[in-house]
Amino acid sequence: MTTINTTINPVQAKRTRVIFGIVLLTTGLLIYLLFGINTQAGLQTTFGINLAGSQAIPVPDLVLPSKLTINLMAIIAVFFGAFHLARGVKSTGTLIGVIAVTFVVAFLTWAAQDKSFNLTGMLSSSLVRATPIALAALCGVISERAAVINIGIEGIMLISAQVAVVTASLSNNLYVGLVAAILVGGLVAAFHAFLVIRFKVDQIVSGVAINIFGAGLTSFIGSRFLERNTDLLNNSGVFPVFSIPILSKIPLLGPMLFENNIIVYLAILVVIVLHITLFYTPWGLRTRAVGEHPKAADTLGVNVYLVRYVNVILGGMIAGLGGAYFTIGSVGRFDEIMTAGKGFIGLAAMIFGKWNPIGAYTSSLIFGFADSLQVKLQILRVPIPSEFLLMAPYIVTMIILTGVVGRAIPPAADGQPYEKA
C-alpha cells in the first residue's frame, strides 16, 4: 500500500488538488446558500452535551448563535479551498475533515436553530449504528487480504442474528447466544471457503448464493417456528450497557465511547487486534503474501489453502459477531431481513477504507453517523425534504471515491482461485 501512495504522478496529484479546491469552495458556497441565507439573525442553537441516564459529569450545554456559526463554517470552507488551490495542503485527511465538519456543523446548526439538539446522543448512536457495518467491513478485510472475496456477509449476519436470539432465548444466557452466533458465522464462512477453495466456485457466485440461502432459511425458520413460539425462541433480551469506570465520567466522550454494550467494545477490539495481526505478525505477512502473490508465497513454503481457510473462517466469525449485534445487541428479537443491506454497506466501507482495518472502521463511522442523523432529523422537523439530506452521505461517498480515493486497489490476487502447480 505504501509504495502506491508515494508514487502518485504529478498530473494526477494536480488534478486531485484542483478537484479538492473546487469541492471545498462549493461546500462553502452551499453552506451559505442552503443554510446561511435561510437563518434568521438572533436565533440560537443549543447543542446538548448531557445525556439522560449517563454517568458523565454534567456540563453546561453548548449555545451558539445560529447565523454567525453557519457563516463562520462557510468562511472556513472557502478559506481552506482558496488556500489549498493557491498553496496546497499536504494532508488529504485534513481536507476531507474540513469538508465534512463544516458542512455537518452548519447543517445541524441550521436544522436545530431556535431548538435544542443532543449532540452526545447522536454521536453515541452513530458509534452503535456503525458497529454492524464495521464488523461486516472487517470480515471483508480479513478474507480479502487472503484473496477470497466474501459478499455473502449479509447472509452470514442474518443466520448468525437468528442463531444468536434462538440460542440465547433457549438457554436464557446472552453469552451462549453470542458464542453460538460467532461459531455459526464461522461455519457458514467455512462452507464458502470450501466451495471456493476446494471446488473453485466463482467467489461472487458463492457469496450471492449464501445471501439468498441465508435470507430464505432465516425467513423460513422465522415464519415456521419463531412466530408461534415467540416467548420461547425469539425473546432474548439484550446485552446491558457496561460503563467503564472513571472513563465513562468524561463529558461527551464518556457516554459516546465508554457506555456501550459488549459488542461495540468487541468491535473496537477486533479493529485493533486485526490491525496488529495483519501488519506486525508473521501470520499477517503470510496473509498479505497470499493475497498479493499466492505463487510466490507457496514457493516460500506458505500453505496457501490453509491461510485462506483460516482467514475466511475468522472473517465469518467476525461477521457472526456483527449478526449477533442485530438481535441480542440491539432489539432482542429476530425480524425478517433485519440486516437491511448492512453487509453490502460494510463492503463499501471496506473498499472506502482501502482494505485496512482502521480505514474500514473509520468509513463505517461515517455510514453510522449518516444512519443516526437520519433518525434525529425526523425528530427535528427540518423545513426542507429530509430525503434529500439523507442522500448526502451517499453522494459525498461517491464524490470522495472519485476525487480522492480514485482507484481503490484491492489485494492483487483478490478473487482468483489458486491451483497448486
Next chain:
Amino acid sequence: MTEKATPKTKKSEGIGEGSLRQALLIPALAVLTGLIIGAIAIVASGGNVFVAYGALFAGAFGDPVKFFTGFQQLFTTGETAGLLKAIYPFSESIVIATPYIFAGLSVAIGFRCGLFNIGAEGQFFIGALCSAFVGYSIEGLPAIIHLPLALLAGAAGGAIWGMIPGYLKARFGAHEVVNTIMMNWIAFRLSDWLLNGPMKASGFRPVTPNIEHTAELPRFFPDPLRINWGFILALVVAYLVYWFLFKTTLGFEIRSVGANPDAAKYAGMNIVRNIVLVMSLAGGLAGLAGSVQVLGVDHWVGQGFSAGYGFDAIALALLGRSHPFGVVIAALLFGFLRGGATRMQSMAGVPIDIISIIQGLIIIFIAAPDIIRWLYRLKEIKVEETVLTRGWGS
C-alpha cells in the same frame, strides 16, 4: 492483475457430444437436487412433501384437473371461463418471470464486460417511476405513441442511473460496486420523496396515481389474467441483447474488454466508451424491468416496489451463465418457483421462503458442478466456462 489469468484446464476437447449433454444435464440435476433438499426441509419442519410440491406444481403451471374440465366445458358449451381459470397460475408465473428477464439481462450484460451491476434494484425503481410519470401525467395521447413513450422513459431513467457509476468507473476508476450501491440508496430516498410529495396520488397512501389506459401494456386475456405484451417484449429484447453481444462489432469489443481489458486496450478498443455504454445498457434494461411491471401489471408504483429484484437479478445472470437465452430460462424457472410458492403457502402451509432456500441451493450446485458430478457419479467433462465475474475488477 489480469495477465496471470486463472490456470483453467486447457485440454479443450471442443464442445463434444458429451459436454453438450452435461451442459444441459447439470442444471437439470441441480434443480432436482435443490428440490430434494427442499423436500427434506419441508419434512423436517413437519410438512407434507406431496401436498406441498403438488401445490407448487399446480401453482406454477395450473391444475391438470382444471385444465381437463376447462377443455371439456369449452367443447361442450363453448364457455371459456373454466379454461381461463385453469390458465391463471401459468399466467401469473409468466407475469412474475417478465421483469426477471429484463433484470437478469441487465446484470448479465455487465458481467460480459467484467462489470458487476449491483444497482439493478435502484435502476428498476427509477425506471418504474419514470414510466409511471409519463403514464399518468400525459393525457389524450393515442396508445401507439403513449405506450412506447412510457417504456422509453423507463429505459432512459434506468440508463441514466446506470451511466453515472459507469462514467465514474471509466473516467476515475471509482469502483462500480460501491457506486451502484450508493445509487440504490439515492434512488430509494428519491422515491420516498417523490411518492410522498410531487408524485403522490390523492389519498393518504404514498403511491403514484394510476397510469392512463393508453400507457398500459395490453393484456392477452380478460381479468384477472395479467399476462401481457411485456413478456413478448422481454423475449424480443433478450434476442436483441444476444444479437448485440455476439453478432456485432461493438458486442465483440464489450466481450473483449470483459475477457481481458489490457488486450482490448492494446488492440485499440476504447475502454472508457465501452464501460459507459455497458453500464448505460445495463441500467436501461433494469429500468425496462420496472417499466413492464408498472405498465403491464401494477399500473401504479408504491414504496418498496423494487424490493429483492437486485439480488434475484444477480442470481439469474449467474444461473443463465451471463447468456441472454440462459437468463430467459433462469427467469422462467424463478417465475414458476415463485408463482407456485404462493399456492404452496396457502395450500400446504409451507412458508414461501422455502423457495429462496431452493434457489440458493440451485445456484450453488450450478456454480459447483463438481458437487453434482460427485453426487451422480458423472464423468468429468469440462463444459465451456462462460461466467465471468472479475471480483472487484481492476
